[in-house]
Amino acid sequence: MIKKCDHTGCDKAGTCRAPKSRDLKDYWFFCQDHASDYNKNWNFYSNMTPEEIEADWEKQTFGAPLKDKEKANKDSADYANFINDFLTGRSKFDNVTSKKSLPSKIISALKVLDLPITITWRDIGTKYRMLAKKYHPDTSKQKKNTSTEFAKINEAYKTLEIYYKK
Ligand SMILES: [Zn+2]
Structure with missing residues (x-):
């Protein structure tokens, strides 16, 4: 069986492999269209430091980079622990x-x-x-x-x- 594209809601076959993170340990499987979308972002991010990527992600997600990083990290760690429990x-x-x-x-x-x-x-x-x-x-x-x-x-x-x- 061919795996479906990892893009939410896409039913095409996921034939293109795309790295999930910079350490290249984990991969997404996308259809050709979504792989090319993803690669555009990937290339964009590949010239940035991890901190810059994170700030960009926060900006896109929350509208601005988070000011209180320590608290944000603690909140997400607490939430992850809670889900785990x-x-x-x-x-x-x-x-x-x-x-x-x-x-x-x-x-x-x-x-x-x-x-x-x-x-x-x-x-x-x-x-x-x-x-x-x-x-x-x-x-x-x-x-x-x-x-x-x-x-x-x-x-x-x-x-x-x-x-x-x-
Ligand atoms: Zn797709």
């Missing part, structure tokens, strides 16, 4: 509990879903769908205890829905 099922729940006050039943419900209290409603939905799929009696591989777990998750989600959607 989220995906591996660990959460920073205990570290953040003291920073924000929520009703105790909301805190318990978030604990059932293994989510930090800083979570947004949208991310609660994502985690819920993940867990519901995992523990749904019809789809779960380990049949034992899954319906109890499934009921617990549903109850927690309902509690959170009332609180976050009001």
Whole structure:
């Protein structure tokens, strides 16, 4: 099977290889049109220092290079850690509990879903769908205890829905 072009939304075959970064360790696979677009940018960037490339990227993304670099780096590192924890099922729940006050039943419900209290409603939905799929009696591989777990998750989600959607 031929890989599809890595450009979002493009269905053509990804037959052209383009380096993802200056160390040339990783590659995109683009169709001819998107490879040529990419190469224009690549050539443009290849004369710049990594700092200049970053400043340019920030300018295009945020409208201006970021002034507080340390904070921006810390924020993105925190976010990456959070996503990592989220995906591996660990959460920073205990570290953040003291920073924000929520009703105790909301805190318990978030604990059932293994989510930090800083979570947004949208991310609660994502985690819920993940867990519901995992523990749904019809789809779960380990049949034992899954319906109890499934009921617990549903109850927690309902509690959170009332609180976050009001
Ligand atoms: Zn393409």
